[in-house]
Amino acid sequence: MDSSLVRKIEKAKDYSVQPGRVTLKQFTASFQGDNDSHEISYEGGEAKCSCHYFAGHKTCSHVMAIEMMLEGMVSAQPVTST
Numbered sequence: 239m240d241s242s243l244v245r246k247i248e249k250a251k252d253y254s255v256q257p258g259r260v261t262l263k264q265f266t267a268s269f270q271g272d273n274d275s276h277e278i279s280y281e282g283g284e285a286k287c288s289c290h291y292f293a294g295h296k297t298c299s300h301v302m303a304i305e306m307m308l309e310g311m312v313s314a315q316p317v318t319s320t
């Protein structure tokens with residue numbers, strides 16, 4: 239393996255423990271809950287979930303869990319009650 243590739247791998251290891259360097263802009267995910275599978279979509283700082291609870295509350299345990307998993311990589315919007 240050439241030395242420049244070795245340096246790239248070392249750099250990658252450093253980066254891999256610094257999730258704050260990465261901002262996810264959009265993604266979709268399938269979330270396997272205890273009872274059912276839910277579709278999560280994230281775009282422009284807003285996450286949405288296909289579950290029934292989200293429809294009424296604009297947040298849910300699935301969205302919260304994703305934000306916890308991706309801490310620092312998604313800009314979680316504070317929940318505001320209007």
Ligand SMILES: [Zn+2]
Pocket residue numbers: 276287288289290291292297298299300301
């Ligand atoms: Zn949900």
